[in-house]
Amino acid sequence: MSPPLIRLPSLDLVRGFVAVGRRMSITLAAQDLCLTQSAVSRQILALEEALGLKLLVRGHRSIAFTPEGERLFRSADSAVQQLQDVVGALTGRTGRRMVTLTSTIGVTGLWLMPRLGAFLQRHPDIEVRVSANSRSMELQAEGIDLAIRYGAREAMPAGAERLFGEEIVPVAHPSLGLAALSAPQSVQAQVLLEFDGPYRPWLQWSHWLERQGCKALHPRGVLRFNQYDQLIHAAVAGQGIALGRRALIAPMLADGRLVALGAPQTAPVEYWLIQAEANPATEVREFIDWIRAEAQAVGC
Template sequence: MQDRNVKLPRSQRLPLELLPAFEAAARRLSFTEAGAELFLSQSAVSRQIQQLEAALGTPLFERRHRSLVLTEAGAVMQRAVNDSLERLNDAAARVRTATPMRQVAITCTAGFASLWLIPRLARFTASHPQVDVRISATSEMLDLERSHIDVAVRFVAASVGVGPQLFEEEVQPMCSPALLRDPRRPLKTPADMVHHTLLAVEMPGGEALTVDWEPWFRLMGLEGVQMAQSMRFTQYADAVGAAVAGQGIVIGRLPLLADLVKEGRLVAPFRGAAFSRRGYFVTLSKRAEANADARDFRDWLVAEAEQARAKAAGAAAPAKASTALPRPAARTSRARPRSA
């Protein structure tokens, strides 16, 4: 048996340029019809078949009066050619479907993803249907290059943020309308919160559950306030869900919760919102700077944030104006991101 890895001399190789004429003639059993299909004359097809037969050393057709019949060798060749064409078509189909989609990978906190990004994401995918968006929702500060991340939304101290700022965060207590209307535990003043459940997110490093409340507590002069009980969550979105269900009071982060306030699922029982001195900043990885889809996604985020800021004005009803804490001077140390 001939070793398939041995390269045949050029003189013994199958003349592939003659196979289209053979395939058409074998399928139609007519040199004339094959020629019409291939835009060749009948005599040109006949010559190509003769050349192929000479190369193979055997006739492929029986030339009968006004008809053609495949010889046994011709039938073998026809099966081989058809099989090869099918395999080529299958391979072409796989290559087409295997072409990778354009992708943008983003990292952000779980709260930002579930409460702000995902409800808006359909607007980006509608205008970029060919782009696959992959979201890594985590409070960890991922290394963008090592993690193959294109876009990062960092939740850090406003004084140390890098890249365009989407928005600076404001905080104030929020609860469900049903809880606000509960006659057994009125919420007429901030001091009334001592009779309610604190919905809090567990913080890394053993920080107090009320650490996210501190800017607002300071604004209201309520340092050291103790609520009746607490309910702990590992994700901010879960704490928000418990507040919507009427299970307690959560520190509301604007504009993350602006849509829930607008829909009437959450209300702010007291006037006054405090700047948390933290913000959301968007940055690209070095490798994504040449990725037009990643740049489009960043620009889309900035545009969406501008719209959200405009809509967020007055969203924390009944408060019509926010009382902000003094903004700190710029610091050089990096702040650890919170779990939002």
């Protein structure tokens, strides 16, 4: 049974929570709302107190949803977006067209964002909203036009369009002085940067080492990351060697921030574009054409 209106939290608190959830950052949410970080933090704490629930888990320079927080965000984000759309229509602020896209944090940070500026320069009248997360979503129900997803063909819905494949290659910053991982000793002397997210053997060092005949090898150290973009940033900072997803790190290989330490190996997954509607709006079709062109340039 729904609670009465008097018991619903203030819209200001909900708006602050949605802003944080969209960015997964209190700092960026504060910028969006033209508030201080402490003000946004107080809004989140006040909402948690009003509901009697923990909504966010705060880590060192990171935040994550609790199960209750994610459930609330999915509903509140959709409701706030609908409210934004209606207010825009009522006040005549309809000059900018919008495309909403969701993708994983790694794909968003490493592949989409470095390229997005070029699209916005060519289409200044189109506003792009990006939701970076890996959760399963009903695109139409949540007001999302497009999704970029990562997986095997059989796991994708009907109508999914292949963008490019997945190739894995060991990489490191040039400062480590490595040209190849040709001998067990060259790995044993290094720190391995390990992806500690969902189990994907092709992204695990144990799998790669076993294929190289180095199953019992013990590296100098291991750093683990639950977000793939953080792992790559650590590699660029010279903190160790990583298993690079070539499609995502191609610009870093091209400009020398990372060097490949071996031949790439093909993984049993690919990247896919999923549309919410078979006949999308003009701005969405323009964005799709741009994504297709960028994907073709990947060459995987």
